[in-house]
Amino acid sequence: MGKRPTVYDVAERAGVSIATVSFTFRQPERVKPSTRHSVLVAAGALGYVPSASARGLAKGQTGALGLFSFDYLRAEDAAGLTTSAAPADRAGVEVVRGGGGTDFRHFPLYVDEVQRGVELECWQRGYALLIGGGNQITSEAVVTDIAGRVDGLAIFPHTVPNDILDRLVHRIPIVAMSEPPHHDNLSHVTVDNAAGMRALTDHLIADHGMSDLLFVGRTPFSEDEARFRGFQDALRSAGLRVPRKPLSSGSERTGHELVADLLSRGPLPHALVCATDELALDIMDGLVEHGVAVPHQVAVTGFDGIAAGHIARPALTTVRQPMELMGRAAVEILVELITHQAEHPVSRQLPVKVLLRESCGCPTG
């Protein structure tokens, strides 16, 4: 690693001033083609890599956007393995039966897709993307550190404590994704959770003639609550009995346990309407383990539209959030806020789409 050359080195080698070097890179048209060329040659020969820190300091802008993601933990090839005794070892490579890979239940898979959207939009607009997600607890220092590195910040729901957010929101544009508005200066990208769930439930009732539906979800989560509301609306409109509360999928309960619990309570409902795809997938697994056929004995539906639900068998009927778009929209908003020095927060609600697949009893293909 030789010392990194600076504008001074390049300027000297090209026989020009440092200003000209800077111009060559930032405002090429302002420099005479011949000098521009010699600067480029000098820079190339020296292996010049402009310092983003210096540029950022001089311009008062970093040119980067930030995404604060989950502080998830995933044990590689650990939990969730169906592993059993391994056959003979071959060529030093371990061989195991079944199992495998990341246990997606410990991680909200949809973030991958939202994140892709953020990445793509950032790059397209010439911004670099900084991904943050503190280790362990989300300390103020961690969030502040990344805030100090970017011109705008997108955050996933429930990742940054509100008091920290309150302070930051005065210093840098911040947009919260799929989190109901709760702070005056915060911009938002949301989705119509209630309408989506309402439409899905309508389908179950109208097209499949179901009347005994059970909603499963986490109670204190705003997204799940909005979805539950849509579920209730559908039942109410259909003149069916409207439950007060969803069946809670306590965070520690596995699908297997949930299903066992359900079976012990009496006959199954016509459908298990789940607040998320992951929950639905987990429950479908639990049903299989208990010998219950989906959708013949009970229909199961999800919400989110993650790829796994598409691959699962039966394929999961669900409400798809435009995840990539959410990420893109978040970036669009940030850029807007940054370039217009806007004072007021911007919010946008994206449409969802009901995807009828096999798990609700709809025909294959």
Added chain:
Amino acid sequence: MGKRPTVYDVAERAGVSIATVSFTFRQPERVKPSTRHSVLVAAGALGYVPSASARGLAKGQTGALGLFSFDYLRAEDAAGLTTSAAPADRAGVEVVRGGGGTDFRHFPLYVDEVQRGVELECWQRGYALLIGGGNQITSEAVVTDIAGRVDGLAIFPHTVPNDILDRLVHRIPIVAMSEPPHHDNLSHVTVDNAAGMRALTDHLIADHGMSDLLFVGRTPFSEDEARFRGFQDALRSAGLRVPRKPLSSGSERTGHELVADLLSRGPLPHALVCATDELALDIMDGLVEHGVAVPHQVAVTGFDGIAAGHIARPALTTVRQPMELMGRAAVEILVELITHQAEHPVSRQLPVKVLLRESCGCPTG
């Protein structure tokens, strides 16, 4: 957005010098508790967010690592949809039959998992992570830009042209992931592709008594080639006929086409040994469409160990790369290189694991 306060503002408000402000954040123990406290109070009141640019410039280090990822394109809810006519519109929510979500075939899914590893390890070590991946072509400017923002860079295979790499490698530590060594100053994190495929093929031959195996993969890709070599080794050791070339899965051919082609050529082999999980999954779909049962009529195996293969039915037998570990290892190496100002590149090979699931004919569960 009020003007962002600086050390000067904080210093003034706390009645100390800017150095003391800096010290309270960087070397707290060096400051008397009482003054430290008053500085913290002033900073909090002002909403002070230290500028990473200024710090980076002053220290000559950005405190961030970079990951250069793929320049992928994914159309939201576009390509790959099995969509057909939509039923009645409900509550403004579109309802479609089947289809859905991201079409994973257009994107090397394993990068998500490697990326997670990189993220986790970075955060754990207190580094920020910058994700880059130029739009359209990977121009020198794009790579250089991100190189100028970080202290070290991890790159996915085939994402950065070699000539650009050659220049950068002298200015900043770079580690290439799952790409065979090809540059003197480049560090590497690899996996034993050949041994893994060898072990998998051994299993097919020894445990399932198969003898007619066909390898499917992209020829000019080094990873696929190493895997093909392992495949050949297994056949050779078993005294079977060793094919010279794999069946090429030209990038444009879909699994459906590949299968059609295969069927037209005569009887199917005992197994289709695929170079990647995605290819295997695609081919399994193609086989289903053509009414061929897996694994009863033909076994199918993959390589990578992506989550989708776990969820697919039949579950995909494969060789799992420790993806998260690869990402982590890459970061470890970079940090090592950075802190020790090492002159020489470091490389590490990680072990793979054969996962026996359903698609090769192994019993369920």
Added chain:
DNA sequence: CTGAAAGCGCTAACAA
């Protein structure tokens, strides 16, 4: 079209 020069906000000697 090019050069000179004044910062941008922070860190880290070095002094006090």
Added chain:
DNA sequence: TTGTTAGCGCTTTCAG
């Protein structure tokens, strides 16, 4: 323990 001060490398007026 705290303050003074000299840069870090680049951008950007303002002159020439």
